[in-house]
Amino acid sequence: MSKLAKQSILTTISAYMGVVIGYFNLLWLMPYVLKPEQIGLFKTIQDMALLMVPFAQMGVGNGITRFFPQVKEEKFSFFTFSLFLGFVGYIALLVCFLLFKEPISAAFSENSPEVNEYIQVALLITFLSVVNTLLEAFSRSFLKIAIPSLIRDVLLRLLMGLLVIGYFFDLYPFFLMIWGMVLVYLLTLVSMAFYMRKIGIFQLQFNWGSIPGALKKAFFQYNIITMLGTAGALLIMKIDSLMVSSMIGLDANAVYTIGFSIAVVIEMPRRAISQVAMPIISEKFAANQLPEIDALYKKIAIHQLLVCGLVFLLIWVNIDTLYHFVPNREVYEAGKWVVLLIGLGKLSDVLFSVNGEIIVFSRFYVFNITATLLMAIAVILLNLLFIPLFGIEGAALASLLAMFFYNFIKFFYVKVRLGFNPFTLGVFKIVFAGGVSWAVSFFLLPTVDWVLVDLILRSGLVLLVYLPLVYYLKAAPEAEEWIRLMIKKWINRSGN
Known part of the structure; x- marks a missing residue:
């Protein structure tokens, strides 16, 4: 069996394991442990964070996959350069968010004011997800797919489930459970970095001048184009959940999210x-x-x-x-x-x-x-x-x-x-x-x-x-x- 075929099979297994764990969490564990408005808040913060990821990432993840074959001699400088662009994109998103903070807060203030108490959680999850996405894209360029998939599809959902179970056993109050999502995403990021370091593909090199200027230009252009497409597609998938929370309430979003998840x-x-x-x-x-x-x-x-x-x-x-x-x-x-x-x-x-x-x-x-x-x-x-x-x-x-x-x-x-x-x-x-x-x-x-x-x-x-x-x-x-x-x-x- 070829390495690629083996990676594909393991990735598929991870994906289906993740689906089973995700549906157990959302369709049984959360409705059993949490109130509807708590589920609504939990999902709203998570959806808000993930909705901001493609804007902060600026399409760099897709660009890494597309241009990696052209920079194999300077792959780690390219990797570091890509991470830098991801940080720049996140800072740009943060500035835009701060500029429009009042209208964003106003959208939730009437029907879901609790969301505004945890905006920082969404922003931190966005940052961690951006870095994790770039690490995964670089790993994928080396045809190392199975473990990143296991971390994304299985480990993340397992930790989310454990987070809810901890709240059920009164190990911490609800507000710490919401903040605990940051810890979950941080642990997945650390796991990803540790894996890449162990197999020798996590190295930071700053020799960016060795990357041809024409390639940098093409890289930028491709990133912007794919960012628009990726962000638009994610907006179609996630915006309805946020709008239900802002226009009706968190409990309504819980009902909507569970129905949506069954249909998916x-x-x-x-x-x-x-x-x-x-x-x-x-x-x-x-x-x-x-x-x-x-x-x-x-x-x-x-x-x-x-x-x-x-x-x-x-x-x-x-x-x-x-x-x-x-x-x-x-x-x-x-x-x-x-x-x-x-x-x-x-x-x-x-x-x-x-x-x-x-x-x-x-x-x-x-x-x-x-x-x-x-x-x-x-x-x-x-x-x-x-x-x-x-x-x-x-x-x-x-x-x-x-x-x-x-x-x-x-x-x-x-x-x-x-x-x-x-x-x-x-x-x-x-x-x-x-x-x-x-x-x-x-x-x-x-x-x-x-x-x-x-x-x-x-x-x-x-x-x-x-x-x-x-x-x-x-x-x-x-x-x-x-x-x-x-x-x-x-x-x-x-x-x-």
């Missing part, structure tokens, strides 16, 4: 497929194999809709049962319509396939940044419009509309510029199979009082309708062939 499960298969597809798309663009990219565009649309659509169905038909397992569910089950709306938004990401990845690796990559920034502005305006009208459902509706139009604009651009189209008859067959599966479960199966029995019956009925319909309609013949091949291999191994 839908896109996990899409993320995995996207990670595999990106290098393939990049290679085919480099070889100018446009018809092959179009064919891949269509195949991915079918197969990720096949999987993600099923996940969405299983979540939605069992939504009341899922909330049954959340402590204090009478408070949090008000967010079930958030699950539906955010889930539909995530399905729009799935439905339009890898349009964003295609744009990024084409010569039209700047458009992706333009579209992202436009949608970031749109989601803010939509939240301002819908939250006063519909509360947390309004925030979810704003995200749904933003995600749909964001994808539709990218689809239209790819169609016009490159002539690619992800929609085939197979996509519509899968949508039809999903609609019939939901209708059968909703109209024909009564609610069963025993929660686990109801969960098994509804999930089983959806599978019994969805999968045979997809097979009968020949919606995804390549997936069928792959399953047959896997079954044949398993039978052959069993026979041996």
Whole structure:
């Protein structure tokens, strides 16, 4: 097994371990230990900090990955130079924050005044996250991926869980638990630096003059462009949580955050497929194999809709049962319509396939940044419009509309510029199979009082309708062939 393949497998394992720990923390531990307004404050401070990271980092993390192959002779000077730029970016962010401190504080003063008491926590977490991101990017350039992923996905979430458990056992008051988040991020940063030092890739060298001026210029330009795209994408993901806190309250954000987190499960298969597809798309663009990219565009649309659509169905038909397992569910089950709306938004990401990845690796990559920034502005305006009208459902509706139009604009651009189209008859067959599966479960199966029995019956009925319909309609013949091949291999191994 190659080193890269081994790193990829370990990284994938870490990612899924992190997801399990993260969902345990958010869907069970926090609702059990904390009050809704405490969860809302905890998540608001964390989201605020992470939202500021791409602005403070100035895109340097992506730039390290992009330009590292060109500076291997002066890699540690380049590393130190990148850290310096990260510090400069953070100072610039801090100055801007101080200049606009009054309007930022005013946004939370009416409905969530507690947020203003912990702004310093958010700023410290931002700084630690910026440095950690740059260390991780440099480590990734050496193809050292597994341990940084373990630190980011597993250790961070484990420490967050332990922080909440410590509060549960009265080891410290709530305000120290919030400040404890700084310690958690500091420990992950120290772990990352220790790992890099141990394997010999953490060295500070200040010979910046050895880095060519033309490369520095290209590095700056690339960083600014990617910063805009990364910041815009994160703004779309995080701004609704902050706006719910500021416009409604921290308890509402707790309800919204838990609903949002349930819905995000839908896109996990899409993320995995996207990670595999990106290098393939990049290679085919480099070889100018446009018809092959179009064919891949269509195949991915079918197969990720096949999987993600099923996940969405299983979540939605069992939504009341899922909330049954959340402590204090009478408070949090008000967010079930958030699950539906955010889930539909995530399905729009799935439905339009890898349009964003295609744009990024084409010569039209700047458009992706333009579209992202436009949608970031749109989601803010939509939240301002819908939250006063519909509360947390309004925030979810704003995200749904933003995600749909964001994808539709990218689809239209790819169609016009490159002539690619992800929609085939197979996509519509899968949508039809999903609609019939939901209708059968909703109209024909009564609610069963025993929660686990109801969960098994509804999930089983959806599978019994969805999968045979997809097979009968020949919606995804390549997936069928792959399953047959896997079954044949398993039978052959069993026979041996």
